[in-house]
Amino acid sequence: MTTSTAPLTLDVSRTPAVPFLRLVRVEWRKMTDTRGGFWLLLITGILVLLTLLGVSLVGLLSDMGSTEIGFEDLYLQVMLIPVSLLVPVFAITIVSSEWGQRTNMVTFALEPSRLKVLLAKLVVAVLMAFATLVVAAICAAIANVVVAAGQDYSPSWSVDGQKLFVSVVVQVLAFVTAFGLAMCIISTPAAIAVYYIITLILPLIAYSILYFAFGWFRDVIPWLDFSYAATPFMSEFWPNGDPTTVDGLAWARLASATFLWLVVPLGVGLSRILRAEIK
Amino acid sequence: MRGRLGSGRLVAMIKVENLTRKYGAFVAVDNVSFECRPGRVTGFLGPNGAGKTTTMRIMVGLTPATSGRVSIGGYDFKDIPNPGRHVGVLLDASAQHAGRTGREILTIGAETMGLPKSRIDEMLELVSLTPAESKRRLKNYSLGMKQRLGIAHALLGDPEVLILDEPANGLDPAGIRWMRGLLKSYADRGGTVLLSSHLLNEVELIADEMVLIGNGRIVAQGDKKSLLANSAHDESLVTALDNEALATALRQRGFSVTPAGEGLRVTAQPVEVGRTAAERGIVLTDLRAAEGGLENLFLELTASTQREAPTSLQAPTPEGTVA
Numbered sequence A: 001m002t003t004s005t006a007p008l009t010l011d012v013s014r015t016p017a018v019p020f021l022r023l024v025r026v027e028w029r030k031m032t033d034t035r036g037g038f039w040l041l042l043i044t045g046i047l048v049l050l051t052l053l054g055v056s057l058v059g060l061l062s063d064m065g066s067t068e069i070g071f072e073d074l075y076l077q078v079m080l081i082p083v084s085l086l087v088p089v090f091a092i093t094i095v096s097s098e099w100g101q102r103t104n105m106v107t108f109a110l111e112p113s114r115l116k117v118l119l120a121k122l123v124v125a126v127l128m129a130f131a132t133l134v135v136a137a138i139c140a141a142i143a144n145v146v147v148a149a150g151q152d153y154s155p156s157w158s159v160d161g162q163k164l165f166v167s168v169v170v171q172v173l174a175f176v177t178a179f180g181l182a183m184c185i186i187s188t189p190a191a192i193a194v195y196y197i198i199t200l201i202l203p204l205i206a207y208s209i210l211y212f213a214f215g216w217f218r219d220v221i222p223w224l225d226f227s228y229a230a231t232p233f234m235s236e237f238w239p240n241g242d243p244t245t246v247d248g249l250a251w252a253r254l255a256s257a258t259f260l261w262l263v264v265p266l267g268v269g270l271s272r273i274l275r276a277e278i279k
Numbered sequence B: 001m002r003g004r005l006g007s008g009r010l011v012a013m014i015k016v017e018n019l020t021r022k023y024g025a026f027v028a029v030d031n032v033s034f035e036c037r038p039g040r041v042t043g044f045l046g047p048n049g050a051g052k053t054t055t056m057r058i059m060v061g062l063t064p065a066t067s068g069r070v071s072i073g074g075y076d077f078k079d080i081p082n083p084g085r086h087v088g089v090l091l092d093a094s095a096q097h098a099g100r101t102g103r104e105i106l107t108i109g110a111e112t113m114g115l116p117k118s119r120i121d122e123m124l125e126l127v128s129l130t131p132a133e134s135k136r137r138l139k140n141y142s143l144g145m146k147q148r149l150g151i152a153h154a155l156l157g158d159p160e161v162l163i164l165d166e167p168a169n170g171l172d173p174a175g176i177r178w179m180r181g182l183l184k185s186y187a188d189r190g191g192t193v194l195l196s197s198h199l200l201n202e203v204e205l206i207a208d209e210m211v212l213i214g215n216g217r218i219v220a221q222g223d224k225k226s227l228l229a230n231s232a233h234d235e236s237l238v239t240a241l242d243n244e245a246l247a248t249a250l251r252q253r254g255f256s257v258t259p260a261g262e263g264l265r266v267t268a269q270p271v272e273v274g275r276t277a278a279e280r281g282i283v284l285t286d287l288r289a290a291e292g293g294l295e296n297l298f299l300e301l302t303a304s305t306q307r308e309a310p311t312s313l314q315a316p317t318p319e320g321t322v323a
């Protein structure tokens, strides 16, 4: 074109890199500002309220006054269910909707470090997991107080630390697995389908039958499925009635299932997105 | 605006050097080099599939280059901290969440870049989107409104550089004029603009410089005048009192002559036509270089890459009849 001299240099001294926490805040906003996000939250809220109402009513009206129900059971056995059913979808859409709606071009033009953006999204997904745990705990506490007052006994607040810890890990892992699968699969409907097949449908339909039918399956599945791997930490018995023990084997299985559903999807998904063409 | 320039107008803000992108055996961008200077609007012109969008995606790091490099203000795009504050990008105005309102889309951008909320209203006003329109969801936007929102988004961070892919696409004539004014004043304040289009008229209206691309290769570049000067425009339109005599004289000298309106179209430069007329004492009433030089140039340069239109569209043959 013309005789060109040294290229002009941008003065970038007054524009520091986008702070990570700002990215986290923006990603949280993007997760909740759409209609899809709104409905997901609303339906989950309704589910939580219905569960709270149901368990409180049953507790109040039951004539089994002698068997007291405590916070631990209300939290682990009841209130964690409605907050685990639908909310992991957020961890999927926070990744996949950027591709579905093609906002990824804008996102990565404003922050070219894809790793930074994806980490911010992962932090948001994990924050969401913790938020569901807090909501479940609050609801369990309310139900505990209501039922104890109605049945006229003093509420029990004792919680087994190990069970609590594993329940937190299970919930966070569910979100991270959903996140990792979304990075690997990219398509929203496909990622949601795969996630529910792996975490809900297979365990409910296939695993439970196979578990009772075959000895080898009882040996194999705790290495592969996270809820079976977590069983020794959560319960005193395996589903078939055998007693559980927390030993080296139990930890090894937990590590194996964690690797399979945490490390592999995250690793594969990350390397895929970091190298992909964004269009 | 930062990066205002006084005299140094010959320095390049955007430098694209030997850029190549292959998809398998297909070369979408083939050894492309060009520069964009501050204070100028550079038009990136080429037919469909020429490689404009691919080049621009490479420039902002969305597509990896097979080889070659791009520097913007001396930086790789990915190394610019908070790049939205330096390089405004519009690659596809529809590539936004259909369920978000225009205002929400700008809010997300402003929040990412760390800009005050007031900037959103400024930008909405700049692109003439009313407060009511800004509260509509993107899926209810017209093409032109999406384009305006995209421009607003690109300008949010008050960048020194704009990279816009088909920004005039979907704008009405008034909108194109508005965009020309907007980009001209942006360039006059020292900004660097690269915009692409497959329509010569658009680019001709808006751009100071042009880069012509066809089949992934740069076929010509420069400002409009030098482009025309470089292409030997050896066609003239001429009208004489005696067209017949002039036509005969020109044919004798080996030029081809065809009637055109009142006068003749000749495959010769105006100076040759004038000389012939003077020698024969023929009175001319009009003599000029043939119009549409740039358009011809564009079609010529990119001829091998044009998509041929079907010569005629035939009605389907009724079934059962033998053609």
Ligand SMILES: Nc1ncnc2c1ncn2[C@@H]1O[C@H](COP(=O)(O)OP(=O)(O)OP(=O)(O)O)[C@@H](O)[C@H]1O
Binding pocket: B023, B026, B028, B046, B047, B048, B049, B050, B051, B052, B053, B054, B055, B197, B198
């Ligand atoms: N991922 C891909 N795989 C294969 N070919 C591709 C890919 N991406 C782009 N191309 C090809 O590269 C060429 C250039 O495409 P590009 O989108 O850059 O054209 P363009 O100049 O922007 O055209 P238009 O004016 O239609 O927007 C096209 O032939 C396109 O099919």
Ligand SMILES: [Mg+2]
Binding pocket: B052, B053, B054, B165
């Ligand atoms: Mg294009």
